Amino acid sequence: MEEYIFKQLNFARENTIKMVSHMDDATTEIIPEKLNNNIKWNIGHIYVIQEKFAFSFAGERINIPENYDRFFAPGTKPLEWSTEPPSLIELLDLLTMQNQRLELILSKRLDEKVLHSYTTSTGLKLTYIREFLSFCLYHEGMHFNAIKNIKSILS
Template structure:
């Protein structure tokens, strides 16, 4: 039986991808006035945070190139990007496979306690695997809204 969390993670991820499908690489790299980041940054940030909360915090191996953290970590901006920025297609590919990897790795571990509780930047303490995944839903929803707002400015 598919746990509701994985069903919701797939739903949210599908909507995120659908929101950006059909946009050009150039459009996703544009930072409109009033914003600090672009759509590509938001997608990469979603990818990175899911990876951290689903794998690193649960003592599993993250499967992203290390330089992505330098590009998409909280506080980073496209204006500081160097030359190793992934393409939109590259980010799409990683996003499209991530939820399956999360489910395969964590489907039987949802009730497990984290080795050490984690406190988010918003001040929420996460202490179990399912709490981490639930927070990912909130986080992706926030960035989905930002992506929609950026699109409306274009």
């Protein structure tokens, strides 16, 4: 039986990708006035955090390319980037493959406890793989909204 959480994750991801797939790299790297980040940072950040929350906490191998933490980890900013960031195409390919890997690797483990519980910055304690995936939905939704707002400012 297919778990609804994967339908939700795919729905969120498809909408995130659709929101930016027609954009060019240069536009995704514009940082609007009074903001710290751009569209590309939000896309990369969604990917990096989901790798950690979905795979690392479950004890699985993560697929975070070299330098991605320097670009997209919490607290990073595009103004601090000293090397060329990955292309939008590369990020979108990773986002697409990530959810496929998620379902393949974790679909039968949703009710397992993770190796170490985690409490988010907002105080939510996550203990089971299902809870981490559910939090990923919330996280992606927040950054989807940030992307939507930046697109609105840029248009």
